[in-house]
Amino acid sequence: MSLTIILFGILGYNYLGVREYPNVNPPIITVSTSYTGADGGVIETQITEPLEESINGISGIRTLESVSRDGRSTITVEFNLERSLEAAANDVRSKVSQAQEQLPDDADPPVIEKSDASASPIVFLNIKSEQRSLLELTDMADNIFKERFQTIQDVSQVQIWGDKTYAMRLWMDPVKMQAYNITPMDVRNALQQENVELPSGRIEGKSIEMPLRTKGRLSTVEEFNNLIIKETDNNIVHFRDIGKARLGPVDKRTILKRDGVPMVGVVIRPQAGANYIKIVDEFYNRLHNIKKDLPADLELGIGFDTTEYIRESIGQVQLTIFIAFLLVITVIFFFLRDWRTTIIPVIVVPIAIIGSFFIMYLLGFSINVLTLLAIVLAIGLVVDDAIVMLENIYKKIEEGKTPKQAAFDGANEIFFA
Numbered sequence: 001m002s003l004t005i006i007l008f009g010i011l012g013y014n015y016l017g018v019r020e021y022p023n024v025n026p027p028i029i030t031v032s033t034s035y036t037g038a039d040g041g042v043i044e045t046q047i048t049e050p051l052e053e054s055i056n057g058i059s060g061i062r063t064l065e066s067v068s069r070d071g072r073s074t075i076t077v078e079f080n081l082e083r084s085l086e087a088a089a090n091d092v093r094s095k096v097s098q099a100q101e102q103l104p105d106d107a108d109p110p111v112i113e114k115s116d117a118s119a120s121p122i123v124f125l126n127i128k129s130e131q132r133s134l135l136e137l138t139d140m141a142d143n144i145f146k147e148r149f150q151t152i153q154d155v156s157q158v159q160i161w162g163d164k165t166y167a168m169r170l171w172m173d174p175v176k177m178q179a180y181n182i183t184p185m186d187v188r189n190a191l192q193q194e195n196v197e198l199p200s201g202r203i204e205g206k207s208i209e210m211p212l213r214t215k216g217r218l219s220t221v222e223e224f225n226n227l228i229i230k231e232t233d234n235n236i237v238h239f240r241d242i243g244k245a246r247l248g249p250v251d252k253r254t255i256l257k258r259d260g261v262p263m264v265g266v267v268i269r270p271q272a273g274a275n276y277i278k279i280v281d282e283f284y285n286r287l288h289n290i291k292k293d294l295p296a297d298l299e300l301g302i303g304f305d306t307t308e309y310i311r312e313s314i315g316q317v318q319l320t321i322f323i324a325f326l327l328v329i330t331v332i333f334f335f336l337r338d339w340r341t342t343i344i345p346v347i348v349v350p351i352a353i354i355g356s357f358f359i360m361y362l363l364g365f366s367i368n369v370l371t372l373l374a375i376v377l378a379i380g381l382v383v384d385d386a387i388v389m390l391e392n393i394y395k396k397i398e399e400g401k402t403p404k405q406a407a408f409d410g411a412n413e414i415f416f417a
Helices: 001-014 040-055 085-102 134-149 174-181 184-194 223-226 276-291 307-336 340-361 367-398 405-412
Strands: 028-034 059-070 071-081 111-115 121-127 156-159 166-172 199-204 209-214 228-232 235-238 242-247 264-269 298-305
Touching: 001 340, 028 040, 028 085, 040 071, 040 085, 071 085, 071 367, 085 111, 111 134, 111 209, 121 134, 121 199, 134 156, 134 242, 134 264, 134 276, 166 174, 166 184, 166 223, 184 228, 199 242, 264 276, 307 340, 307 367, 340 367, 367 405
Parallel strands: none
Antiparallel strands: 028 071, 028 111, 059 071, 121 264, 121 298, 156 264, 166 242, 199 209, 228 235
């Protein structure tokens, strides 16, 4: 029986998640809407408020928070614990679709995400180089680090902070535009008409068939500069006549720095109930393998690792369990002065602790500070009762009764105690 308890306990321990606190995840839905070029006030009145008014009608909402900033609206809806995440997500989708008619036509469709309340980043890797631009670092972070890390078991999401993606930026000279009588709308219309790739059908013959492809997408600086904006009276106005195209980042207003040094960060978010320590251990293993193939100019650093505190906290609780166990054995031996009696809790307590891990697994618990403290408390309660029981039985043996009769009589005397 003891071997069976130990076997199932070890099996349950291997499947338990390790985290700092218990996994209590209320359903949280995030609604994100992008509206390029709009300031925070426009976002608030034209996007956030209509969506909030519609979402407010859903039952079971605990809190509703919104953030309106330039170009983006984010609404976070937290539901009561008893609400199903899927049902909550369906209700939000229904309300958002009803309110979508009130949103500006140029705004992107709202994106609805099921977020994990505890899915905060658990590890942050920063990447910097004195020889490479942030655009190059972003490309490497996306194609090397993110690709390797997102396949780690129980990882929910890998994000890149401070990323700078490539974009073609068109700089226009107002003076030249006025001279050619050209407005920004003329440039926009020219881009919409010329920067397209349309299906062109195919050419069929008796013995051959070839698909046609219209290469209308502009991709280089030269192609954008040669874009025809206006043509009147045999006069052709190219974009280079009123401005210049430059390859650069999409957004120049934000940047990630540490100690004043620009860099790119890679963060890992876990799934609900995941074992944080296993995820981070595998992260470091893969990072070690990645470093072997990286250029010498890249500098890597760990911005934060939340498992360091988790390891330390759990380690302290484990030490407390060990000390409590030793004190229990010492107290029993000190009062009873019999090693045969003392050896009983030495064997029983570890078996009980190991077996409890299987029960924790069945109940969906995780190894955290609170569950380990509960084990410490349980050791005290169980051993306290055991000491009283052993002491009474030992007293009966000293009175001359057989061990079997002493156990029966001693247990009956304090059964209700």
